[in-house]
Amino acid sequence: MGESFGAWVMGNDEKLMKLISSANIACGYHAGDASIMRKTTELAIKNGVAVGAHPGFNDLQGFGRRNMQLSPQEVYDICVYQIGAMFGVVRALGGKLHHVKPHGALYNMAAQDRNLARAIAEATKAIHPDLILYGLSGSFLISEAKAIGLKTASEVFADRTYQNDGTLTPRSQPNALIESTEDAVSQVIMMIEEGSVIATDGQKVSLEADTVCIHGDGKHAVEFAAELRSKLLQREIELKTI
Amino acid sequence: MGESFGAWVMGNDEKLMKLISSANIACGYHAGDASIMRKTTELAIKNGVAVGAHPGFNDLQGFGRRNMQLSPQEVYDICVYQIGAMFGVVRALGGKLHHVKPHGALYNMAAQDRNLARAIAEATKAIHPDLILYGLSGSFLISEAKAIGLKTASEVFADRTYQNDGTLTPRSQPNALIESTEDAVSQVIMMIEEGSVIATDGQKVSLEADTVCIHGDGKHAVEFAAELRSKLLQREIELKTI
Amino acid sequence: MGESFGAWVMGNDEKLMKLISSANIACGYHAGDASIMRKTTELAIKNGVAVGAHPGFNDLQGFGRRNMQLSPQEVYDICVYQIGAMFGVVRALGGKLHHVKPHGALYNMAAQDRNLARAIAEATKAIHPDLILYGLSGSFLISEAKAIGLKTASEVFADRTYQNDGTLTPRSQPNALIESTEDAVSQVIMMIEEGSVIATDGQKVSLEADTVCIHGDGKHAVEFAAELRSKLLQREIELKTI
Amino acid sequence: MGESFGAWVMGNDEKLMKLISSANIACGYHAGDASIMRKTTELAIKNGVAVGAHPGFNDLQGFGRRNMQLSPQEVYDICVYQIGAMFGVVRALGGKLHHVKPHGALYNMAAQDRNLARAIAEATKAIHPDLILYGLSGSFLISEAKAIGLKTASEVFADRTYQNDGTLTPRSQPNALIESTEDAVSQVIMMIEEGSVIATDGQKVSLEADTVCIHGDGKHAVEFAAELRSKLLQREIELKTI
Numbered sequence: 022m023g024e025s026f027g028a029w030v031m032g033n034d035e036k037l038m039k040l041i042s043s044a045n046i047a048c049g050y051h052a053g054d055a056s057i058m059r060k061t062t063e064l065a066i067k068n069g070v071a072v073g074a075h076p077g078f079n080d081l082q083g084f085g086r087r088n089m090q091l092s093p094q095e096v097y098d099i100c101v102y103q104i105g106a107m108f109g110v111v112r113a114l115g116g117k118l119h120h121v122k123p124h125g126a127l128y129n130m131a132a133q134d135r136n137l138a139r140a141i142a143e144a145t146k147a148i149h150p151d152l153i154l155y156g157l158s159g160s161f162l163i164s165e166a167k168a169i170g171l172k173t174a175s176e177v178f179a180d181r182t183y184q185n186d187g188t189l190t191p192r193s194q195p196n197a198l199i200e201s202t203e204d205a206v207s208q209v210i211m212m213i214e215e216g217s218v219i220a221t222d223g224q225k226v227s228l229e230a231d232t233v234c235i236h237g238d239g240k241h242a243v244e245f246a247a248e249l250r251s252k253l254l255q256r257e258i259e260l261k262t263i
Numbered sequence: 264m265g266e267s268f269g270a271w272v273m274g275n276d277e278k279l280m281k282l283i284s285s286a287n288i289a290c291g292y293h294a295g296d297a298s299i300m301r302k303t304t305e306l307a308i309k310n311g312v313a314v315g316a317h318p319g320f321n322d323l324q325g326f327g328r329r330n331m332q333l334s335p336q337e338v339y340d341i342c343v344y345q346i347g348a349m350f351g352v353v354r355a356l357g358g359k360l361h362h363v364k365p366h367g368a369l370y371n372m373a374a375q376d377r378n379l380a381r382a383i384a385e386a387t388k389a390i391h392p393d394l395i396l397y398g399l400s401g402s403f404l405i406s407e408a409k410a411i412g413l414k415t416a417s418e419v420f421a422d423r424t425y426q427n428d429g430t431l432t433p434r435s436q437p438n439a440l441i442e443s444t445e446d447a448v449s450q451v452i453m454m455i456e457e458g459s460v461i462a463t464d465g466q467k468v469s470l471e472a473d474t475v476c477i478h479g480d481g482k483h484a485v486e487f488a489a490e491l492r493s494k495l496l497q498r499e500i501e502l503k504t505i
Numbered sequence: 506m507g508e509s510f511g512a513w514v515m516g517n518d519e520k521l522m523k524l525i526s527s528a529n530i531a532c533g534y535h536a537g538d539a540s541i542m543r544k545t546t547e548l549a550i551k552n553g554v555a556v557g558a559h560p561g562f563n564d565l566q567g568f569g570r571r572n573m574q575l576s577p578q579e580v581y582d583i584c585v586y587q588i589g590a591m592f593g594v595v596r597a598l599g600g601k602l603h604h605v606k607p608h609g610a611l612y613n614m615a616a617q618d619r620n621l622a623r624a625i626a627e628a629t630k631a632i633h634p635d636l637i638l639y640g641l642s643g644s645f646l647i648s649e650a651k652a653i654g655l656k657t658a659s660e661v662f663a664d665r666t667y668q669n670d671g672t673l674t675p676r677s678q679p680n681a682l683i684e685s686t687e688d689a690v691s692q693v694i695m696m697i698e699e700g701s702v703i704a705t706d707g708q709k710v711s712l713e714a715d716t717v718c719i720h721g722d723g724k725h726a727v728e729f730a731a732e733l734r735s736k737l738l739q740r741e742i743e744l745k746t747i
Numbered sequence: 748m749g750e751s752f753g754a755w756v757m758g759n760d761e762k763l764m765k766l767i768s769s770a771n772i773a774c775g776y777h778a779g780d781a782s783i784m785r786k787t788t789e790l791a792i793k794n795g796v797a798v799g800a801h802p803g804f805n806d807l808q809g810f811g812r813r814n815m816q817l818s819p820q821e822v823y824d825i826c827v828y829q830i831g832a833m834f835g836v837v838r839a840l841g842g843k844l845h846h847v848k849p850h851g852a853l854y855n856m857a858a859q860d861r862n863l864a865r866a867i868a869e870a871t872k873a874i875h876p877d878l879i880l881y882g883l884s885g886s887f888l889i890s891e892a893k894a895i896g897l898k899t900a901s902e903v904f905a906d907r908t909y910q911n912d913g914t915l916t917p918r919s920q921p922n923a924l925i926e927s928t929e930d931a932v933s934q935v936i937m938m939i940e941e942g943s944v945i946a947t948d949g950q951k952v953s954l955e956a957d958t959v960c961i962h963g964d965g966k967h968a969v970e971f972a973a974e975l976r977s978k979l980l981q982r983e984i985e986l987k988t989i
Binding site: 267268269270271272273294296323324325326328480 | 751752753754755756757778780807808809810812964
């Protein structure tokens with residue numbers, strides 16, 4: 022959320038905010054700016070949605086989705102800066118920062134790199150030890166955060182397929198995305214109820230599903246969030262903030 | 264301080280930090296970056312120097328010294344963001360943010376514009392009500408901060424001449440700068456001991472001198488700071504953080 | 506045109522390009538990036554639309570619409586850079602750069618400031634003496650360009666009202682915009698056929714109308730452009746590139 | 748050269764320009780800005796030094812030295828933009844752009860990646876087919892440029908050691924740099940006179956030495972350049988622009 026920038030609009034935060042329980046708000050490096058952060062955080066607070074910092078690489082043109090080779094120290098520094106800025110924005114509105122979720126290439130690189138994951142976890146703890154780190158289920162983001170005593174939320178993806186090692190099928194492969202809303206909802210329900218997912222090769226893989234990611238910049242994000250929310254409620258799965 | 268950026272070095276923070284009692288550290292908009300902020304704040308804490316946020320315009324190429332027409336709301340937002348980021352950096356190092364001083368064109372514009380001054384004061388208070396706002400003695404920065412209950416420090420300049428209304432002689436005029444170290448030190452001593460300064464037209468003008476500004480990017484900043492410190496101590500003027 | 510940036514889309518260049526005869530393409534400072542510039546220029550060439558460089562202030566967050574105090578030398582430099590970049594993009598596609606139109610706050614400031622206008626004209630001429638400078642009818646942009654021997658195109662605005670001195674009514678005033686398509690079209694036809702416009706105080710003011718500006722980021726830009734084009738053709742006013 | 752930025756100074760271009768025959772001038776992405784580019788190019792022309800564009804990644808904070816994962820199309824686009832901007836700056840000064848040398852991480856990545864090398868070569872040719880591409884001797888930058896008919900200059904490094912495959916020893920390894928001026932000069936002379944270099948494992952490796960790189964941001968760049976120039980002249984090796 023909050024991935025507009027200056028005069029440019031992205032996503033439909035106003036509608037989506039009514040359908041979710043926690044929001045990852047861009048912090049001005051890969052998207053968002055000081056004014057957008059304030060407006061988006063106001064919207065989240067108004068809707069009772071938990072506010073998370075969504076730090077990314079300083080690559081506005083690439084939307085933080087291009088890998089950049091930063092040292093763990095550099096990653097620590099840009100996370101302290103961005104989480105700090107978000108912390109300030111929430112304070113100024115009388116709210117409380119709830120969690121941190123790294124964005125895009127930073128998220129993906131850290132999921133597979135112990136040192137980057139540790140740097141992000143340390144930066145999160147340095148801002149406030151009660152902050153929860155959101156990371157890919159089964160990845161270094163979760164294990165490194167736990168290792169230093171942070172609370173974590175294991176994240177699963179509704180619209181992405183999984184490989185048999187529990188990682189996401191890379192976007193470069195043809196079957197990376199789940200196009201059908203029905204299939205995506207079924208995958209989420211199985212992940213929540215059974216703690217597993219069917220990988221692309223047919224194997225059943227275990228995972229933890231504490232939080233489900235919905236991309237705010239997707240074309241049908243609002244419709245999909247509404248459908249998922251409704252299906253989960255039908256099955257008496259309660260939506261709440263960790 | 265902290266006005267280096269990436270691979271570019273500015274000033275001599277290591278030496279200067281030994282000679283001052285409070286530091287204004289750039290927050291990544293007009294200068295500084297996340298790593299420089301960490302290093303400079305570490306240095307300040309190590310030297311027992313009070314840490315201040317030094318927010319500026321988002322104009323790296325112009326070093327925040329070119330006037331930009333922002334609305335009070337935009338100024339509020341960029342200050343919350345930058346002070347928040349600095350707040351985070353200091354927290355992460357186990358320190359405490361002490362004050363806020365706007366930078367360059369933002370400082371000068373707000374000194375003369377009640378609405379911009381109020382926006383900066385509100386942003387400061389929103390991050391923490393105990394933060395002290397540093398502003399030009401006699402300017403809107405001081406009066407607006409007081410109006411909302413903030414503590415303030417009235418700032419005077421050692422190396423700049425004053426006009427008979429208490430404002431600085433603009434840099435565009437030939438007599439704006441005091442080149443001689445001796446004259447600059449004398450002006451500071453008079454400002455502290457008598458609460459006044461001799462304006463360019465010879466009139467004596469009253470002002471308050473809570474803090475003396477030394478520009479860290481000046482060529483002789485270290486020598487000048489050492490000389491001033493020594494002269495003040497000779498006259499038994501104690502240097503301490505407000 | 507070409508005012509998208511990275512992952513952010515602005516305007517509907519594909520449709521609008523079919524309705525116009527010359528395009529002002531953002532050059533990466535206030536909007537646009539290297540890839541967007543290539544794509545937009547390709548689109549223009551494909552549609553036989555004359556390509557212009559649209560240099561602006563280096564203020565992505567403010568979309569180049571916030572006044573910035575740059576010296577004439579700085580304005581010259583940023584124009585040479587941006588026009589040069591655009592010149593390169595067009596060359597690489599086998600096309601030819603046709604004109605230059607400054608953007609937003611740079612356009613408005615230069616229209617009223619002889620030195621900034623001269624700086625822009627000199628930068629344009631320095632890249633290629635055959636480039637045409639587009640500027641507000643009756644402004645310094647036109648007179649300074651003529652003074653150094655550049656060809657010019659006097660620009661008029663369809664959707665803005667005029668003051669009795671021939672300047673646009675500032676956006677801060679309530680009657681600055683013409684909301685009705687019909688009124689806007691009528692104003693354009695009068696400007697073209699009679700060389701004059703009715704100012705907000707009822708006076709008739711002379712101007713030259715070589716080119717009509719349509720803002721690509723407006724909500725109804727495509728509909729308006731289609732309507733205007735159709736009405737002009739009905740009156741046998743030919744649309745062509747200067 | 749021209750790797751200052753805004754208020755920040757890097758290198759000693761004025762002195763170094765007297766000692767070299769061709770300059771690679773930063774184009775505003777990894778360093779440099781529109782004003783610095785003009786000043787540096789003026790200096791080069793005044794000293795009869797051939798002007799080259801030095802395009803890099805859009806990573807000011809990392810000085811373009813951090814790997815970024817861009818597609819070949821993106822690399823093509825950022826090179827067209829930056830070479831175009833430089834082309835404009837040189838034209839505006841009545842000079843002629845002579846060559847292109849990619850910078851930092853872009854240079855190193857392209858040396859080993861055929862597609863990136865091809866993208867840079869194509870961008871260079873698209874701006875002007877007479878431009879010479881400077882690249883690491885024996886790398887894809889040279890072979891891809893030749894494949895599309897560009898003139899090339901094979902570059903060697905005075906202060907870096909080589910591996911037995913002709914690549915530079917990575918900076919992360921302890922013996923990557925040659926600290927002694929004498930050793931560096933000897934290496935250059937051997938590379939020029941014998942067309943070979945002694946690799947870190949003692950093997951003699953062939954290479955072509957059309958141009959010798961001196962880093963303008965090095966501490967002793969001026970002294971080293973003077974020494975190398977003097978030693979080459981002693982051996983009657985003429986310094987000239989390709």
